Amino acid sequence: MTEESKKQRQFEAKIDLMRERIKDSDDFKVLDEVFDRRVLMDLYALASKGVISSLGGAVSTGKEANIFRAKGEDEKDLAVKIYRINTSNFKAMQNYLLGDPRFGSIKGTKRAIIAAWTRKEFRNLRRAEEVGVKVPHPIVMRENILVMEMVGDVETPAPQLKDVTLEPKEAELAFEKITEYISLLYNKANLVHADLSEFNILYHEGEPVIIDMGQSVTLEHPMARSFLERDISNLARYFKKKYAVGSEEAIKEKIRAGKAG
Numbered sequence: 001m002t003e004e005s006k007k008q009r010q011f012e013a014k015i016d017l018m019r020e021r022i023k024d025s026d027d028f029k030v031l032d033e034v035f036d037r038r039v040l041m042d043l044y045a046l047a048s049k050g051v052i053s054s055l056g057g058a059v060s061t062g063k064e065a066n067i068f069r070a071k072g073e074d075e076k077d078l079a080v081k082i083y084r085i086n087t088s089n090f091k092a093m094q095n096y097l098l099g100d101p102r103f104g105s106i107k108g109t110k111r112a113i114i115a116a117w118t119r120k121e122f123r124n125l126r127r128a129e130e131v132g133v134k135v136p137h138p139i140v141m142r143e144n145i146l147v148m149e150m151v152g153d154v155e156t157p158a159p160q161l162k163d164v165t166l167e168p169k170e171a172e173l174a175f176e177k178i179t180e181y182i183s184l185l186y187n188k189a190n191l192v193h194a195d196l197s198e199f200n201i202l203y204h205e206g207e208p209v210i211i212d213m214g215q216s217v218t219l220e221h222p223m224a225r226s227f228l229e230r231d232i233s234n235l236a237r238y239f240k241k242k243y244a245v246g247s248e249e250a251i252k253e254k255i256r257a258g259k260a261g
């Protein structure tokens with residue numbers, strides 16, 4: 001056997017192994033779409049490093065990414081977010097990347113843009129965590145794959161804020177917490193979430209957890225200010241309508257206070 005075909009055989013074997021690891025994933029249409037050979041190889045590499053020990057079914061199938069359940073070292077519950085390379089939205093991704101000084105010169109292949117996007121989400125989560133915002137702890141990223149802590153557990157991932165109904169007191173606390181997080185992001189992490197809504201906030205053990213930070217931008221981004229305005233108005237609208245608590249002004253006040261302090 002030539003060196004080349006030997007390599008090829010090893011490659012196939014690794015792919016088979018990874019397929020074996022994910023065979024209990026439930027949605028096969030998704031499987032084919034998401035788990036192309038490169039993704040399988042990257043997952044294999046993550047498995048070899050001991051980051052992932054097994055991969056389970058989908059938690060969510062979004063427009064640009066799929067979230068899978070996984071187990072990590074010590075059987076820790078993980079969420080694996082895999083951005084689809086063929087996402088139609090990568091033009092928009094480019095716009096969010098352009099104004100960010102951390103990602104000055106991204107070469108224009110889809111693959112490179114999505115890898116940069118994944119890295120951006122990883123860093124944004126890390127930065128948010130550093131300043132005290134509750135987010136899923138980011139563990140590692142590789143190409144278009146982001147491995148993070150599972151909020152909740154693999155059997156029952158934490159629900160989105162939109163799917164829970166809080167008691168009045170809980171709603172008030174949740175609003176306050178999220179308001180504090182917007183302020184911490186802005187004043188301490190130099191970030192604006194830029195897609196904050198009841199869809200991208202989970203509710204776990206009586207507390208909101210902020211997720212989905214791929215599109216989050218630093219304050220240097222030309223649209224940062226208007227993204228912040230949009231986040232504020234989404235959040236205030238949701239809490240006002242569902243719980244009759246909070247206001248845009250309360251959020252802005254908190255941000256101003258955070259700037260001073």
Ligand SMILES: Nc1ncnc2c1ncn2[C@@H]1O[C@H](COP(=O)(O)OP(=O)(O)OP(=O)(O)O)[C@@H](O)[C@H]1O
Nearest residue numbers: 060062063064065067079136149150151157158212
């Ligand atoms: N770390 C996590 N722990 C538990 N559940 C998660 C986690 N990350 C994501 N999820 C679940 O998966 C859903 C989708 O995740 P996320 O918002 O990050 O991606 P998305 O909205 O699908 O991305 P896109 O809009 O690009 O398709 C979330 O609403 C949440 O229910």
Ligand SMILES: [Mg+2]
Nearest residue numbers: 062199200212
């Ligand atoms: Mg989302």
